[in-house]
Amino acid sequence: MLYDGCMGALLDIRDLRIRFGSVEAVRGINLHIGExxxxxLVGESGSGKSATALAILGLLGPAAQVAGRILWHSNSAAGGLEASQGGRAEDGATDLLxxxxxxxxxxxGxxxxxxxxxxxxxxxxVMSIGHQVAEAASAHSPSWTGREAKRKAIAALEAVAIPxxxxxxxxxxxxxxxxxRQRILIAMALINRPRLLIADEPTTALDVTVQAQVLELLRDLQRQHGLAMLFISHDLAVVGKIAGRVAVMRNGxxxxxxxxAQLLTAPQHAYTRSLLAAVPTLSTDRSRPLATLE
Ligand SMILES: Nc1ncnc2c1ncn2[C@@H]1O[C@H](COP(=O)(O)OP(=O)(O)OP(=O)(O)O)[C@@H](O)[C@H]1O
Ligand SMILES: [Mg+2]
Structure with a gap:
């Protein structure tokens, strides 16, 4: 597939390759996320979704061999990231790798x-949730008093509808x-107003009703804060409820x-069709037989 261009992207992943010993977990992927x-990001278990997410944050660990580029185009990056050591790439972007x-x-954070x-x-x-949220709040603002961090934490918990x-x-x-608990984690993730939120299977452990509520919350917060998001799931139906664009991963x-809309109604790849068939969605026409993998 041709690389499809990325003017104005906030995050731009180019030819990312991740290897754990002899396992090629990610085999040259290109992805971009706009402001x-x-x-x-959908795909079956083991397709390389989490490895991709962890690579963005530099959390893969020493066992991983990583190649390619992960360009971060945030303007505010200059304050926090190194321009030296080859860290500053073209267009003022920063290569997170x-x-x-x-x-x-x-x-x-x-x-x-x-x-x-x-x-x-x-x-x-063994730590109260208030304390954990306040700690996340003050991690990047060490000058705050305990009282300020607490006030901010309570506001963040209220924003995710913790009664x-x-x-x-x-x-x-x-x-x-x-x-x-998942709402509390969302509060912690968003308390410092990040530009990009990576949500790795954020609703998979929840039952269907709660899953819908958490998805709605994420969608509201995303719109409210103009947040960019990488939403990872093995379930195309769940991804379809929140993502404007979808990338399908298989085998790295x-x-x-x-x-x-295009992927849900007219998937081009047989693997995408099989993912759709596995999970009927609201947009699936139930009067027609389910698609099969050719
Ligand atoms: N730390 C690691 N050490 C060795 N192999 C790893 C490690 N992390 C991931 N892998 C391997 O890399 C491949 C991709 O794993 P990854 O966790 O990215 O899959 P995934 O798409 O997130 O799957 P799931 O839907 O089950 O979460 C798998 O073959 C996995 O076994
Ligand atoms: Mg995973």
């Missing part, structure tokens, strides 16, 4: 935030429902990219 855009650990640490699949493992079970946020500030993760490669 305010939600890009869906060539940043030192310190630069990436400053970027994480402040400019690019991530929500992980499992809310219980992402939260510290009685001020009263429940001292409660622990196990005292909340799965959907509420992007096999199809297109607008969500």
């Amino acid at each position: 305010d855009e939600v890009l869906g 060539r940043q030192r650990a310190e630069g990436l640490r400053r970027l994480r 402040r400019e690019i935030a991530m929500i992980f699949q499992e809310p219980m493992t992402a939260l510290n079970p 009685d946020a001020a009263r429940r500030y001292g409660d622990y993760p196990h005292q909340f429902s799965g959907g509420q 490669q992007v096999v199809e990219t297109g607008s969500t």
Whole structure:
């Protein structure tokens, strides 16, 4: 597939390759995400979705061999990232694969935030949720007093519709429902107003009703804050509810990219058709037989 251009992209991934020993997890993918855009990334288990997300944040770990470029075009990057050491690429963009650990640490949470699949493992079970949200708030604003961070944390919890946020500030993760825990993680991710949110299977662990509520919340916050988002799921139907454009990954490669409407109604690749067939969506015409993989 030809590289489809990326004028005005906030994030621009070029020919990304990730290898774990003999396993080629990602085999030369190109992706871009525009300002305010939600890009869906779908594909079966093991197709390389999480590896791609972790590469953006420099969280792959020492076992991974990574090649290619991940260009970050945020104007505010100059304050937090190194221009030296080959970190500054063309057009004033920053190549995240060539940043030192310190630069990436400053970027994480402040400019690019991530929500992980499992809310219980992402939260510290022995720390109150208020404390955890306040800690996320002050991580990038160390000059704040405890009281300022607390006020900001309560406002963030209210923004994700945690009932009685001020009263429940001292409660622990196990005292909340799965959907509420995921909302708390969303509050933590967005508290520093990042430009890009990476959501890796953010609703997979939730039941269908709660999944719909969390998706709606993410969609509202995305519009409200003009946030760019990389929304990862194995479920094309879920991605279709939030993403404007979708990339389909299989076996470390992007096999199809297109607008969500185009992919849901006229998928070009047999693999995309099989993903659609596996999960009937609201837009699936139920009077017709399901598509099959040729
Ligand atoms: N730290 C690691 N060490 C070794 N291999 C890894 C590591 N992380 C991922 N892999 C391998 O890379 C490939 C891609 O994994 P990845 O986690 O990106 O898949 P995924 O698309 O996110 O799947 P899922 O939908 O199950 O989350 C898999 O073959 C996986 O086994
Ligand atoms: Mg994954």
